[in-house]
Amino acid sequence: MQKIFTILLIVITVQVISSQSLYTTKMDSLLLADSGYVPNQALVDSLNPCKPLWFPALEAIGLNLGLGAFNTYVAKSEFAKISFKTIKHNYETGWSTDADALITNMWAHPFHGSMYYNFARSSGYNYWTSLGIAALGSWQWEFHMENEPPALNDWWMTSYGGSMLGEMFYRFSNLILDESTSGWQRFWHELGAGVFNPARLFNRLISGQATRVTDAKLYEKQPLMGELAGGGNNVAEGVDFDNGKKNLMITLDITYGKLFSPQTVDPFDFFRFYGAFNFGGEGEDKQPLFGQFRIYNNFYTETSNFSNGSRFLWGIFGHYDFLNNNVYELGGVSAGLGIGYQTPGNKDYQFIGMLHGAALFMGAANSDYAPEYEISFLDSARSYNMGPGAHTKVEAILRAPFGSLSVDYSWWWIHTWDGAPGDEFIVMIAPKLRVHVYGRWFVGLEYLFYHRAGKYDLFPDRDYRNNEQRLFVGYAF
Amino acid sequence: MKIILIFTVVSLCYSGVYGQSIPNEVSSESFITLNGSAISSIGHFEEDWNKGGGFFLNYSNVYSNHWALVFQIGFMKFKHNAEQDFGEDPKFTAIPLQVGGRYYFLLDMFRPYMLAMSGVNIVSQKYSIEGVAVDTTSSHLNFQIGVGVDIMLFSQLGLDLHANYNSHLLDPTEPYNMTGLEYGVGIKWRISGE
Numbered sequence A: 001m002q003k004i005f006t007i008l009l010i011v012i013t014v015q016v017i018s019s020q021s022l023y024t025t026k027m028d029s030l031l032l033a034d035s036g037y038v039p040n041q042a043l044v045d046s047l048n049p050c051k052p053l054w055f056p057a058l059e060a061i062g063l064n065l066g067l068g069a070f071n072t073y074v075a076k077s078e079f080a081k082i083s084f085k086t087i088k089h090n091y092e093t094g095w096s097t098d099a100d101a102l103i104t105n106m107w108a109h110p111f112h113g114s115m116y117y118n119f120a121r122s123s124g125y126n127y128w129t130s131l132g133i134a135a136l137g138s139w140q141w142e143f144h145m146e147n148e149p150p151a152l153n154d155w156w157m158t159s160y161g162g163s164m165l166g167e168m169f170y171r172f173s174n175l176i177l178d179e180s181t182s183g184w185q186r187f188w189h190e191l192g193a194g195v196f197n198p199a200r201l202f203n204r205l206i207s208g209q210a211t212r213v214t215d216a217k218l219y220e221k222q223p224l225m226g227e228l229a230g231g232g233n234n235v236a237e238g239v240d241f242d243n244g245k246k247n248l249m250i251t252l253d254i255t256y257g258k259l260f261s262p263q264t265v266d267p268f269d270f271f272r273f274y275g276a277f278n279f280g281g282e283g284e285d286k287q288p289l290f291g292q293f294r295i296y297n298n299f300y301t302e303t304s305n306f307s308n309g310s311r312f313l314w315g316i317f318g319h320y321d322f323l324n325n326n327v328y329e330l331g332g333v334s335a336g337l338g339i340g341y342q343t344p345g346n347k348d349y350q351f352i353g354m355l356h357g358a359a360l361f362m363g364a365a366n367s368d369y370a371p372e373y374e375i376s377f378l379d380s381a382r383s384y385n386m387g388p389g390a391h392t393k394v395e396a397i398l399r400a401p402f403g404s405l406s407v408d409y410s411w412w413w414i415h416t417w418d419g420a421p422g423d424e425f426i427v428m429i430a431p432k433l434r435v436h437v438y439g440r441w442f443v444g445l446e447y448l449f450y451h452r453a454g455k456y457d458l459f460p461d462r463d464y465r466n467n468e469q470r471l472f473v474g475y476a477f
Numbered sequence B: 001m002k003i004i005l006i007f008t009v010v011s012l013c014y015s016g017v018y019g020q021s022i023p024n025e026v027s028s029e030s031f032i033t034l035n036g037s038a039i040s041s042i043g044h045f046e047e048d049w050n051k052g053g054g055f056f057l058n059y060s061n062v063y064s065n066h067w068a069l070v071f072q073i074g075f076m077k078f079k080h081n082a083e084q085d086f087g088e089d090p091k092f093t094a095i096p097l098q099v100g101g102r103y104y105f106l107l108d109m110f111r112p113y114m115l116a117m118s119g120v121n122i123v124s125q126k127y128s129i130e131g132v133a134v135d136t137t138s139s140h141l142n143f144q145i146g147v148g149v150d151i152m153l154f155s156q157l158g159l160d161l162h163a164n165y166n167s168h169l170l171d172p173t174e175p176y177n178m179t180g181l182e183y184g185v186g187i188k189w190r191i192s193g194e
Helices: A002-017 A041-047 A054-074 A084-093 A102-121 A127-144 A152-176 A183-196 A198-207 B002-021 B044-048
Strands: A224-237 A245-256 A271-279 A290-305 A311-324 A329-342 A350-366 A384-400 A403-415 A422-438 A441-456 A462-476 B029-041 B049-062 B067-080 B091-104 B110-129 B132-151 B157-171 B176-192
Touching: A054 A102, A054 A127, A054 A198, A084 A127, A084 B044, A084 B176, A102 A127, A102 A152, A102 A198, A102 A290, A102 A311, A102 A329, A102 A350, A127 A152, A152 A183, A152 A271, A152 A290, A152 A311, A152 A329, A152 A350, A183 A198, A245 A462, A311 A350, A311 A384, A329 A384, A329 A403, A350 A403, A384 A422, B029 B067, B029 B157, B044 B049, B044 B176, B049 B091, B049 B176, B067 B110, B091 B132, B110 B157, B132 B176
Parallel strands: none
Antiparallel strands: A224 A245, A224 A462, A245 A271, A271 A290, A290 A311, A311 A329, A329 A350, A350 A384, A384 A403, A403 A422, A422 A441, A441 A462, B029 B049, B029 B176, B049 B067, B067 B091, B091 B110, B110 B132, B132 B157, B157 B176
């Protein structure tokens, strides 16, 4: 590992010295030159008229009935054996919590919710109404389609988390759709958009939009830039580098929209997505496939321009976090205030900083003591504590001719609502260095430090630290 | 529960028949409403506190042809089940602070709607069980969905009839919650808009 670091340092030094002659892009900047496209609403209304609200509501309930039938008659799941008696029992019981695995509760449910959401979104409704349909669909599922008491954590993650994944997928599908094409080219456009957004594909098929050919530009498209990187990581205890568990890792970092633009005022006009996927490893060394799945987005922003070209913004932002490896499990959805500042983009060096403070609506973190709290009516327990709390995030990027240096700091506080009574405090700090080498290619190094302090009412406190080092080669698009 | 279902079906039919009369222009109206409600507890909560009542004051803003934003504060009091020995003069009260939305099927003289509200209940409990005194005040999340109809009897004055399902949290890990059906009537004053 030390040799690799030495080589990397030499590479960086050479790059810095000769940086002026190297290719530089604005890929490290949140300020993009390209402008987005927002269609004329009257044109959209004439060609894609908004469907009645009962339509997506019925689609959401229809999806539930179909999935319920699959669970009952194909999968023969115990929880799916429902009757009027179980529905009545659920209404009498009211909200509860469940004991599903972290990936089910904090990732699969939001993914399910993105389907409800996009039934409404692709029927012509905005973010907020579509969020309501996701909440309705989840409510109907929780109270009617399972014989277990309705789980409040599922409802939160399916509706709010679902809206976050759903709007991201909706925006991705907007970028792919092209109704001016026909034949096989059109087929691949529709299929590509449908992979991200199956609910929208369904609506486009039944409405005829999937086969309609028109030159009218009906879908909003904001600039998108991304980085796909692959490399190796080493996850080790404490702050040591030795005896770590090594894996292959692929990461995808996408920035959509222009954060510091005065036009960034509607939900998800700007968002960032970061995904990390693990491969390889054997036995205990094997890491989960989904290492990280993180989104943060604007709900509303106001930007001020200064005479020297720098910009300041404040806004309301949402956050979705799912982090999972052999050492820690963490998930949560939150929303709150954020402020940001960027120096002028026409200089060799540019600084961009963001500071967020948010209310954590539902969070989860692994705990040694959580399994001691068995959920009596389910006869099982979770590996993580769950509850509301708070979340802060600091993001700083220094863009330079040779590449960029960035730091991402995240802090979560989770007050245990279900699990071992107490509080979980989690810090994650991740400095990252990227150096352009050729064209759109770059190499980089990331260090990730994780610290969880568990303060418990009935058990001894716990303190965990671990760190992860990554070396990667990436391509910017 | 049957009453709520019948009410929903009637509201949907009514809105389906008269839906064509929805005006195209966007509405913007504000109301103050004073409601009184009777609460019928269900589930485990009914075994301890089987009846309740409350009054609520809300401000609502109808900001489009269908949607309204609602802020509400109130007071709820529950009566203990006579089969339970909770000592002398047991009390169970809650102050709900709620925010939510209504979807109006149409905005005419009759205005059927669905609602969803959430927020916080400040719950006070004072009773004794098997000689052990309980005297606590705590805050818990509240959740409510329902249906209703506003009847605008005069240009500035109307009635609000509603039936709601409550799933207010107390201890969801048990689960033991303030579940119940709430039936209410209120008077609403238009304070702005036409």
